[in-house]
Amino acid sequence: MASAASHVSFLPPILTFCGAAVIAVPLFRLIGLSAVLGYLAAGIAIGPSGLSLVGDPQTIATVAELGVVLLLFIIGLELKLSHLWSMKRDIFGLGLAQMALTALCLGGASLAVGLSPNAAFVIGIAMALSATAIALQMLGERNDLQTPYGQRSFAILLFQDLSVVPVLAILPLLASGMAVENGSIVDRLLVTAEALAAIAAVVLVGRYGLNPFFRILARTGSREVMTASALLVVLGAALLMEEVGLSMAMGAFLAGLLLAESNFRHQLEADIEPFRGMLLGLFFMSVGMSIDLALVREQWMLLAVAAPVVILGKTLLITVLSRFFGATWREGLRSGTLLCTAGEFAFVLLPVALSAGLMLPKDVQIVTALAAITMLLGPIFSTLVEKALLSRPERADEHGEDDLPGQEGELSSRVLVIGFGRFGQIVNQVLLSQSINATVIDNNVERVRDAARFGLKIYYGDGTRLDVLRAAGAEKAEMICICTNDPDTIERIAEILHENFPNARSFVRAYDRIHAVRLLKIGVDYQLRETFESAIVFGRSALEELGVDAETAASCAQDVRKRDIARLFLQKEIGAMGGAELVVGARIEPEPLTSPTAKAKALSPETRDILGEGVL
Structure with a gap:
């Protein structure tokens, strides 16, 4: 030995x-x-x-x-x-x-x-x-x-x-x-x-x-x-x-x-x-x-x-x-x-x-x-x-040729998209409509292969790893879109971006209202709940079908959006009940924080009448 x-x-x-x-x-x-x-x-x-x-x-x-x-x-x-x-x-x-x-x-x-x-x-x-x-x-x-x-x-x-x-x-x-x-x-x-x-x-x-x-x-x-x-x-x-x-x-x-x-x-x-x-x-x-x-x-x-x-x-x-x-x-x-x-x-x-x-x-x-x-x-x-x-600024007449050809690759993309599921695919389609070729990474091998069938180029990578984000060009990106579907993963990526890439604007997919509030506390630049806009459009279409004119239906939908945004920021600052009065149709009644353990006793004739105890 x-x-x-x-x-x-x-x-x-x-x-x-x-x-x-x-x-x-x-x-x-x-x-x-x-x-x-x-x-x-x-x-x-x-x-x-x-x-x-x-x-x-x-x-x-x-x-x-x-x-x-x-x-x-x-x-x-x-x-x-x-x-x-x-x-x-x-x-x-x-x-x-x-x-x-x-x-x-x-x-x-x-x-x-x-x-x-x-x-x-x-x-x-x-x-x-x-x-x-x-x-x-x-x-x-x-x-x-x-x-x-x-x-x-x-x-x-x-x-x-x-x-x-x-x-x-x-x-x-x-x-x-x-x-x-x-x-x-x-x-x-x-x-x-x-x-x-x-x-x-x-x-x-x-x-x-x-x-x-x-x-x-x-x-x-x-x-x-x-x-x-x-x-x-x-x-x-x-x-x-x-x-x-x-x-x-x-x-x-x-x-x-x-x-x-x-x-x-x-x-x-x-x-x-x-x-x-x-x-x-x-x-x-x-x-x-x-x-x-x-x-x-x-x-x-x-x-x-x-x-x-x-x-x-x-x-x-x-x-x-x-x-x-x-x-x-x-x-x-x-x-x-x-x-x-x-x-x-x-x-x-x-x-x-x-x-x-x-x-x-x-x-x-x-x-x-x-x-x-x-x-x-x-x-x-x-x-x-x-x-x-560097101590002497370059004069305008000192510029030579433009950037060498071939430098506009993925590493210089303005946008990095993390996640290429049903949400990320639509986001990418909108970006491509304006000729913005985002760098897209996803950790699902089948999704990477399926995207190639449609002529789309996405890369395999784990968005929760800082080194992968750096390799994908996060330091040079103007905007980073988090489009994955797991709330915990989304928050983990958002924290990495907030700590390491403060110059990039973070656009994040939220799961629900509670998740959206947590993302706001992390400091993301923009968040949207995955079903919010579809529900707004759904409700507006329902109003129109019920006979409400299109302009009024659109105004109602916009009013709900504004109330929701205001309520989100109040919830971020105050807590879950912040902005509760902004919910359309809400009837807020005061409630004790905890149920009383003893029965209420009247202290005066007036309160006896309220409690229905009658006169002794």
Whole structure:
């Protein structure tokens, strides 16, 4: 039997990471800096160059990389193939131009300081890449991913991720002096065929298999099973891509992209988000731990010159190129500062170059330290520039192109409808009559499938979960309509909305009068009892059938509405009997709050007559 110590041996590093994060991140957010910087600083503090609480950063590197994988999956969920196609000019135009020019400039600078051409090529490519995790995390914190500059920045990052695969294939060719034998050509063709087959498999399964798969699991009603299935899809796609020589992150992105049209996208995003946040923080800490402070002290002069050159040079190039592709100078500068760091894949390319003999070990150590330092200083630079730009309002003549095409998806919907039963369906019909495409979520799988038969797109999701509401775009919605049919569920959702989304107007379906009063006390903006209006219309039609003219019947119905509204608010303030005198036809007689236990006795001749006791 294993000893007790072996069962808890994994606890010290976990406690170390959690303790470092909960101390560093709030401190950095308190002084107005990004959470990314807090994680990086925490990694430096607990790493080999700091307190040495974690001796070998490589032990967590593999697990930490899963944070980037999950991040790319969520980004894929937020896109659509049509949206991606509309970004082709920025992906393959702006992205290619940034990659080529940045690699050429930084590679040329490396060649100028005496490095070999092969080493200069590797350094140029490695430093031209940008930190996807850092950039997307900062865009998320600023809520800017759907802005024009956010979309262009993402297009550049996407091209960079796509370029990693051919770059990794080129490095062995450089090592062999471009001498390729016939056998190696066949091998490479086989590897290429395997990669294409794996991509085709992911596409086919994602297109035809995942929706039925998630529909079956959702019928079980088990939240844990849905979470496990989401992780299975993400990690399975990532592992398959890695097995055929592609990037795990790209596999996860492809899986997310294929599920972007799925009815389960919001639920999947909510299930993955907690894992993404924790593992991404771990990734940033692993980057901080990789910084060798002893090497930094030894080569401080070189790094003190190289780091600003990389950061400022990449900022300038991306700013100018973004302007050339239609952005304003302001938007270009925001993209430039966001992407001025080296990327995560630099830590992949440099060891490969070392093992292939393209670079010397000392050069690899210096460039690795340089990449980590840019990832530490870049977010600080970006934050300072962002604050400076926000302090200067954008002039009307500085606006560039309108929003990029394809941005008007569900995440930017003005209205979020929760519940698609008989009540929610009618509400949605009214909204659609004015071309308002609301995002609709419902936790009934059959209802989701039936809606598709009528050409309606609704998503599977539990409206009582805050993370699902966030994933469905509640933070950006102008109005949130609660149309479910369970009073307790309605109140629970209303409380979540009141506490977390105060800027969205809440329109809520009430079950009865008592339920409506409780909703008013929660603070909803509008409530309506599910049978109230139908009863009003019913009664008005009855009056007309009995010979009352239409105008008088309508006036009577409106009078009942007004009395009911006034009574509701009086009941909210006073209690159940508040406004009782407003009920049409009511005859209110005073009653004791409790029945008397003793018989009343007359105290005077007058009261004896009232009580009928007569004269003694």
